[in-house]
Amino acid sequence: MNILxxxxxxxxSPGIAALSRIAGHFGKVRVVAPDVEQSSMGHAITHSRPLSYKKSPITFEGIDAFRVNGTPADCVALGLHMYPDTEVVLSGINMGPNLGNSMWHSGTLAAAKQAVLLGIKGVALSTPVGKQxxxxxGLAPxxxxxxxxxxxxxxxGLYNVNFPxxxxxxxxTRQSVRLYDGNVVPGEDPMGRxxxxxxxxxxxxxEEGTDRWxxxxxxxxITPLRLDLTNEAELAQKSHKLL
Known part of the structure; x- marks a missing residue:
């Protein structure tokens, strides 16, 4: 199996190094990842400037690895162009959970979604991070x-995996869709700004049975997802009123 x-x-990130080692048990691994952190970037695509890639300066144990001056979704698009024989795209292991409503802005999940948009299975993997x-x-098995x-x-298929x-x-599991409280917390930097x-x-x-639970x-x-966001029940109701 050819894995991107x-x-x-x-x-x-140590998370991508760990995933690369484990994924090597399942096939040939290639790495194409952002050159800087792109957390919460969502499904942004770069269109106003060209993308470029460079060989990674860190060792991935014999794996071809490249860094890209773009978003996670950019990396998948470029990676599939570079390696058209790819059979699955793995995104992660993210340093922080991607549960419930956080799926909407997750760059980790967006990379897996981009793969599915291009006809390739996509799997996003995440785990919480604390002070350490x-x-x-320990997560490897x-x-x-x-x-x-x-x-x-x-x-x-499209899958969102979260490890405690x-x-x-x-x-x-299914996605938890209960409401979140969005807070803007003011602060001040050392210069008083x-x-x-x-x-x-x-x-x-x-709720029991959800990803958060x-x-x-x-x-x-492990949450199976789909790209179609249509509210089927409401569509049927609204369509019926037009008949």
Whole structure:
């Protein structure tokens, strides 16, 4: 299997190095990732300037690895151009969760979505980060088990995978869509200039069976997604009124 790996934390992230090592058990790995961090970039595409890539200055254990002056979605588009024989795109392992409503602005998930838009299976992988870096060695068996589950067939699909710090099992889940509280927190830099942090926090407990609930209960959350955002129930209701 030919595997393209990217992320939104940038080429120097320990998460992409860990994923590259594990993915090597499943096939030939290539890495095409942003040259700087692109977290929360969403599905931005660069169109007002040309893209370029350079060979990565860090070693990926014999893997072809390149850094791109663009977004995660750019990296997938360029990577699939460079490697048209790619069969699956893996994005991550992200330093921070991508659960519930955070899917909307996740650069990690956007890379996987870009793959599916171009006809290639896409898998996004994320884990929370605290005062210390995630224990990628400890997560490795669960990352491998998740990939074994998702890569066993060639069907086109989009998947969002989140690992708790210390997993105890895997669970298929749905997205948590409960409301988040968006806060703008003012602050001041050492020069006395005002600045602002945008933060979010869930307003309600997670519902059982959702991605947030799974991670809060030490389970790996695997959520199958789709590109079609149509509200089928409302469409049927509105269409009926026009008849």
């Amino acid at each position: 790996i990217t992320n939104d934390d940038g080429i120097y 870096e995630p224990d990628f060695e 669960f990352v491998e088990e998740s990939l074994k589950l998702l890569l066993k067939d060639n069907a086109l 710090p210390k997993p105890e099992g895997l669970r298929w 005002r600045h602002y942090w945008i933060t979010v926090s869930p307003l309600e407990p997670a 799974a991670v809060e209960n030490n389970l790996v959350s």
